[in-house]
Amino acid sequence: MKSLKIIFFGSPYYSVPLLDKTIELGHDVSLVVSQGTTKTRRGKVIKTSVHQFCEEKNIKYILPDQFSDPVTKEIMSSNYDLGIIYAYGKLVPISLIEHCKYGIMNLHCSLLPRYRGAAPIQHALINGEEYTGYTFFRINEKLDEGNIILQERYQILKSDNCSSIQDSLTELAVNNLSVAINRLIQGEFLDSDQPDEISYANKIQKEDSIFYWDLDVVTIFNRIRALSTWPVARTNLLGEDIKIIDANYIQQDHDMAFGEIKAFSKDELLVSAKGGYISINKLQLEGKKIITNRDLFNSNSEFKDRLLNNLGLN
Numbered sequence: 001m002k003s004l005k006i007i008f009f010g011s012p013y014y015s016v017p018l019l020d021k022t023i024e025l026g027h028d029v030s031l032v033v034s035q036g037t038t039k040t041r042r043g044k045v046i047k048t049s050v051h052q053f054c055e056e057k058n059i060k061y062i063l064p065d066q067f068s069d070p071v072t073k074e075i076m077s078s079n080y081d082l083g084i085i086y087a088y089g090k091l092v093p094i095s096l097i098e099h100c101k102y103g104i105m106n107l108h109c110s111l112l113p114r115y116r117g118a119a120p121i122q123h124a125l126i127n128g129e130e131y132t133g134y135t136f137f138r139i140n141e142k143l144d145e146g147n148i149i150l151q152e153r154y155q156i157l158k159s160d161n162c163s164s165i166q167d168s169l170t171e172l173a174v175n176n177l178s179v180a181i182n183r184l185i186q187g188e189f190l191d192s193d194q195p196d197e198i199s200y201a202n203k204i205q206k207e208d209s210i211f212y213w214d215l216d217v218v219t220i221f222n223r224i225r226a227l228s229t230w231p232v233a234r235t236n237l238l239g240e241d242i243k244i245i246d247a248n249y250i251q252q253d254h255d256m257a258f259g260e261i262k263a264f265s266k267d268e269l270l271v272s273a274k275g276g277y278i279s280i281n282k283l284q285l286e287g288k289k290i291i292t293n294r295d296l297f298n299s300n301s302e303f304k305d306r307l308l309n310n311l312g313l314n
Contacts, residue, residue: 001182003027004081007100009088011035013049014170018086018107021174030078032061035089067093082181085139094141105184106139109169111151115201116144121162123201125226128218131155134169136180147189150180161225206231213259217249217276232284237271238310240303245290246282251275261310266297
C-alpha cells in the first residue's frame with residue numbers, strides 16, 4: 001500500500017491504538033484533530049489521550065471547540081488523501097469530508113446500521129445482545145450512515161462490560177485497519193448504502209443509571225455492566241444510595257421481597273430481585289471510594305451493620 005496523507009480525528013484512550021497503527025502502516029498523519037482540554041474542580045487541566053499521544057510523538061494537532069470558518073480553512077489549507085475518525089466526539093462538516101481525496105472513514109463500535117449513535121456498546125449490553133461488532137464505513141453528512149467497508153462480529157461474554165468490549169473491538173479493528181483502507185481506496189463496499197435494519201443508541205444520560213430491585217436479575221446485571229464506566233448503575237439498598245460497579249447474577253425462584261439481603265459474608269453479597277439474586281462484587285457508597293464486597297464486610301461502616309441486621313446476624 002502506498003503511503004497516504006491522513007488527517008485523524010479522535011479523543012479518548014481507545015482512539016490511540018488506531019492512530020498508532022495508522023502511523024505504523026507508514027502513512028503520513030499530517031494533522032490530528034481532538035477535543036479540547038477540560039479542568040477539574042481543583043483547576044487541573046485534563047488533556048485527551050490522543051492529545052497527550054500527539055505531544056509525546058511530536059505530531060501536529062489542533063483542538064477546535066467547533067468547526068468555525070477559520071478552523072475549517074486552516075484544516076483545508078492542506079490536501080489529504082484520507083480522513084480517519086474514531087470516537088472524536090463531534091460531527092465533521094461535509095466540506096471536510098469532500099476535501100479528502102477518498103473521503104473520511106469512521107470506525108463505529110456496532111454492526112451498522114444497528115445502534116447508530118453515541119453509545120452503541122452500552123445499548124447493546126442493556127438490550128441483552130449476544131453479539132456486537134465494529135464497522136468501518138465511509139461517512140456522509142448524516143449520523144453513522146454511508147458505505148460500509150468492513151465489519152467483524154464479536155460474541156459478548158458474560159464477563160464483559162462496556163470497557164472490555166470497547167478494548168476488544170478496538171483491538172480487532174486495529175488488526176484490520178490496512179484491509180479497510182485498501183477496500184476504501186478500491187471502492188470495495190459491502191453494499192452501496194446501509195440496509196434498513198436501523199436502530200439508534202442515544203447518548204447515555206445520568207438518569208439512565210437508576211434501577212430498582214423489582215427488575216429481572218438479567219436486566220439489572222446488563223445495566224450494571226453497560227454503565228460500569230459512566231455514569232455507573234445506582235440504586236437504593238436498605239435505605240442507602242449506592243453505585244454498583246461490578247456484579248453477577250444467580251437465576252433462582254424465591255419468595256423474598258425485592259431488595260432484601262439473601263447472604264452477606266466476606267465472599268458474597270446477594271440481593272434479591274425478580275427471578276433470582278444479584279451478587280455484588282464492587283460498590284461505592286455515597287461520597288466514598290470504590291470498594292469490594294470483602295472490603296465492606298471487613299469495614300466498621302454503619303451500612304455493614306445494617307446488612308447484617310437485615311439477616312438477623314448482628
